[in-house]
Amino acid sequence: xxxxxxxxxxxxxxxxxxxxxxxxxxxxxxxxxxxxxxxxxxxxxxxxxxxxxxxxxxxxxxxxxxxxxxxxxxxxxxxxxxxxxxxxxxxxxxxxxxxxxxxxxxxxxxxxxxxxxxxxxxxxxxxxxxxxxxxxxxxxxxxxxxxxxxxxxxxxxxxxxxxxxxxxxxxxxxxxxxxxxxxxxxxxxxxxxxxxxxxxxxxxxxxxxxxxxxxxxxxxxxxxxxxxxxxxxxxxxxxxxxxxxxxxxxxxxxxxxxxxxxxxxxxxxxxxxxxxxxxxxxxxxxxx
Numbered sequence: 001x002x003x004x005x006x007x008x009x010x011x012x013x014x015x016x017x018x019x020x021x022x023x024x025x026x027x028x029x030x031x032x033x034x035x036x037x038x039x040x041x042x043x044x045x046x047x048x049x050x051x052x053x054x055x056x057x058x059x060x061x062x063x064x065x066x067x068x069x070x071x072x073x074x075x076x077x078x079x080x081x082x083x084x085x086x087x088x089x090x091x092x093x094x095x096x097x098x099x100x101x102x103x104x105x106x107x108x109x110x111x112x113x114x115x116x117x118x119x120x121x122x123x124x125x126x127x128x129x130x131x132x133x134x135x136x137x138x139x140x141x142x143x144x145x146x147x148x149x150x151x152x153x154x155x156x157x158x159x160x161x162x163x164x165x166x167x168x169x170x171x172x173x174x175x176x177x178x179x180x181x182x183x184x185x186x187x188x189x190x191x192x193x194x195x196x197x198x199x200x201x202x203x204x205x206x207x208x209x210x211x212x213x214x215x216x217x218x219x220x221x222x223x224x225x226x227x228x229x230x231x232x233x234x235x236x237x238x239x240x241x242x243x244x245x246x247x248x249x250x251x252x253x254x255x256x257x258x259x260x261x262x263x264x265x266x267x268x269x270x271x272x273x274x275x276x277x278x279x280x281x282x283x284x285x286x287x288x
Contacts, residue, residue: 009059030102041097046089050282056155057114064107069099081155114152115281121156134268140276171205191219235264
């Protein structure tokens with residue numbers, strides 16, 4: 001699957017994303033802070049976890065504060081990916097009080113989202129650890145935040161699926177519907193056509209039934225996506241593949257049944273909810 005593209009906080013695209021996020025929030029000026037806080041006031045604060053979390057995005061939050069005012073000094077106290085308990089201070093910030101208050105919400109928004117994703121991912125990774133099954137993310141991310149979301153998945157011990165449409169081929173039912181308008185071949189032929197067009201990319205094909213799997217395997221895909229199958233069907237599919245390709249289960253998989261799918265022997269389990277539905281972590285900014 002796709003390789004990581006980090007570190008992020010120094011990347012021009014990520015810096016621009018942060019700049020836009022700040023501009024969206026600040027607008028023509030932080031009226032409340034300007035009205036109530038003296039220009040020469042200084043302060044210190046900590047970002048604190050309110051519950052058990054797997055931190056992610058601390059360097060991103062620090063970049064938010066730096067962009068708000070380079071005089072703000074940030075000290076990251078806990079490494080991304082290392083689980084911590086409630087009450088743990090993740091970062092310390094010190095400097096101009098106005099800038100600290102102005103940047104607070106944007107920094108927390110990003111850190112809370114990323115930490116929530118990492119925490120949810122770590123929970124699933126831990127559940128399937130006995131089986132060595134990979135937990136994969138998907139492309140179901142907030143537009144513009146994909147790299148942050150996928151970084152957070154890695155902080156939780158998960159594995160990135162393809163970053164976008166460019167770095168791997170995933171043949172889904174809608175692709176096949178259009179392909180079959182002009183081609184009368186099998187699923188295996190569709191795999192061969194994709195490989196001929198992009199010989200350097202990994203090829204994965206989605207199947208809904210064991211019959212479709214049998215039709216696809218002669219094309220020698222690198223991966224098969226077993227979509228919306230029961231654990232029993234997945235186990236049968238793994239036997240059919242017999243090591244010829246890697247297997248990915250997806251669809252309707254939660255923390256309540258993920259272990260059953262891992263027990264079925266798949267290489268990986270992909271869960272879109274990691275990035276489209278994970279609850280934001282409860283992080284707070286406490287002044288010292």
